[in-house]
Amino acid sequence: MGDAAVSEEKVVEATPIAQPEKEEKTEKKSTSTKKAKSRGQSLAIKELQQTKSDSEEELDLFKNNIYIVFVECETPGNIGFLARTMANFGLRNLVLINPPTLTPEAYYQATHGKYIVENALVYPNLNDFYQSKRIDFKIASTGIAGGSYNLSRIPLKPEDLAKSINVNNKIAILFGREGDGLSNKEIEDCDICVSIPTDPTYPILNISHAAAIIFYELFKNKHEFPVEGLEESSHLEKEYLVKDMTDLINSLDIPEHKKKNGLKTFRNIINRAFITGREAHTFKGILRRLKNKIGEQ
Numbered sequence: 001m002g003d004a005a006v007s008e009e010k011v012v013e014a015t016p017i018a019q020p021e022k023e024e025k026t027e028k029k030s031t032s033t034k035k036a037k038s039r040g041q042s043l044a045i046k047e048l049q050q051t052k053s054d055s056e057e058e059l060d061l062f063k064n065n066i067y068i069v070f071v072e073c074e075t076p077g078n079i080g081f082l083a084r085t086m087a088n089f090g091l092r093n094l095v096l097i098n099p100p101t102l103t104p105e106a107y108y109q110a111t112h113g114k115y116i117v118e119n120a121l122v123y124p125n126l127n128d129f130y131q132s133k134r135i136d137f138k139i140a141s142t143g144i145a146g147g148s149y150n151l152s153r154i155p156l157k158p159e160d161l162a163k164s165i166n167v168n169n170k171i172a173i174l175f176g177r178e179g180d181g182l183s184n185k186e187i188e189d190c191d192i193c194v195s196i197p198t199d200p201t202y203p204i205l206n207i208s209h210a211a212a213i214i215f216y217e218l219f220k221n222k223h224e225f226p227v228e229g230l231e232e233s234s235h236l237e238k239e240y241l242v243k244d245m246t247d248l249i250n251s252l253d254i255p256e257h258k259k260k261n262g263l264k265t266f267r268n269i270i271n272r273a274f275i276t277g278r279e280a281h282t283f284k285g286i287l288r289r290l291k292n293k294i295g296e297q
Contacts (some may be wrong), residue, residue, distance in 0.1 A: 065168070066091055069173060072177050141210060154268055162217035238280060241283060248287060
């Protein structure tokens with residue numbers, strides 16, 4: 001009887017002591033796991049919201065900062081077709097340089113892009129437009145690509161242009177006349193040239209077809225590099241570089257036509273490279289030292 005009583009007493013004392021500790025640890029672990037999951041879900045939601053916010057901001061820049069410029073269009077209907085293509089890809093800034101009278105055909109052919117025609121900006125010439133909107137980067141489109149002997153027409157393909165374009169800058173994409181396209185002077189005034197590879201037996205595309213290909217590449221590849229210091233150099237920064245290079249070239253004892261070609265080649269390299277602001281600043285410092293060194297000799 002005494003041994004049994006002791007045994008029962010031990011059971012009574014031992015059983016209730018260990019059990020609550022186990023339950024308490026389990027509860028604490030469960031609560032901690034729930035909190036960790038909750039924090040993880042909150043961070044994931046924040047990251048998703050931030051990504052969505054960045055994408056929305058980039059889309060706004062894409063819509064607001066790209067200007068589609070139709071130079072001296074000959075047929076009002078083609079203005080409508082171009083506006084319709086713009087609407088397909090979210091573009092809304094249509095600029096008309098010295099256009100014909102906008103007949104009902106322009107609005108009819110635009111269909112759901114009618115509002116783009118209604119809000120189109122009209123200028124008598126390109127220079128007035130460039131100055132009015134403070135354009136940073138000008139892109140000429142051409143169906144006739146150049147080579148090493150036609151420096152102004154050395155082109156990028158649409159996909160290459162789209163991968164590098166910076167929608168933080170104000171960008172103008174020029175489309176020329178239906179019959180003659182853009183003039184050599186208009187192309188030379190641009191920073192870069194874009195051309196669509198086509199069969200050489202019939203290289204010229206209808207303007208709305210060419211625009212659709214370029215717009216598609218721009219739309220599918222719009223992105224920003226989320227790294228500090230990779231912002232593309234501004235138009236002004238590039239102009240300072242060109243000015244310094246002009247001074248250097250002019251100091252050389254070479255024929256005028258070689259100076260002109262040298263400067264054009266430099267412009268082409270700078271614009272195709274899409275250099276960053278930091279790179280432009282560094283390059284400008286080197287050019288300045290070269291100018292000083294030549295001046296000392």
